[in-house]
């Protein structure tokens with residue numbers, strides 16, 4: 001069994017600067033935690049090409065990021081962020097390549113940018129590496145891709161990009177959008193054959209959430225028969241995270257990661273884990289490590 005984390009310190013340049021919640025030291029601390037897992041190899045990332053980014057994004061939008069003209073208040077873009085953003089996507093693509101090479105699991109902590117639309121940077125996300133990773137997996141021959149996103153925010157960009165696509169299933173478990181960003185999507189009314197939103201209210205107990213959510217995973221994954229799975233493993237639903245108001249503890253992340261890993265093992269597909277949100281340090285790093293360890297142990 002082979003497991004790898006894609007990393008180089010160059011990934012630390014994907015950072016929105018002092019005062020912004022998305023600081024790259026969160027990934028650095030996360031990587032240091034992962035180094036404690038013996039069986040995890042470290043593999044260098046590569047840059048995604050503009051053509052690869054265009055598997056999902058409009059060419060005009062890519063050009064505007066390159067020129068430092070896109071962006072908004074949450075997601076400030078200057079010319080200098082283009083290459084770090086390309087590297088961050090390339091780390092995900094390298095992770096997908098490793099799965100093609102026979103690895104069972106790969107990890108990119110500096111990824112999971114699920115809010116980016118095909119033509120727009122949003123919510124700290126410039127290029128949607130979750131979606132580009134899924135399209136690239138298909139290019140490499142993994143026809144059916146299951147995306148599970150347990151970041152506390154709805155995976156809105158990813159859902160929108162694959163709407164109506166029967167070969168990509170998008171499942172998002174998140175704080176109810178009536179009470180949390182992105183507010184306008186993530187409702188159960190958007191569910192269809194290949195999209196499942198599972199919104200959670202701040203008043204729901206962890207016990208109730210686990211009882212409701214965990215059985216859905218094998219129930220939806222198995223009949224879809226995925227060739228590969230992408231997990232956006234954001235931990236910003238943790239009870240002490242400054243960005244949300246769910247009451248989740250280590251127990252939730254421990255259980256959900258074990259269930260997904262067992263599901264992958266039982267159904268014989270490889271998994272790439274993408275970091276996503278998590279803004280309480282060093283807890284974010286500890287939770288990521290627990291999740292990755294569970295996958296290594298269970299797969």
Ligand SMILES: [Zn+2]
Pocket residue numbers: 151152153234236276277278
């Ligand atoms: Zn988030």
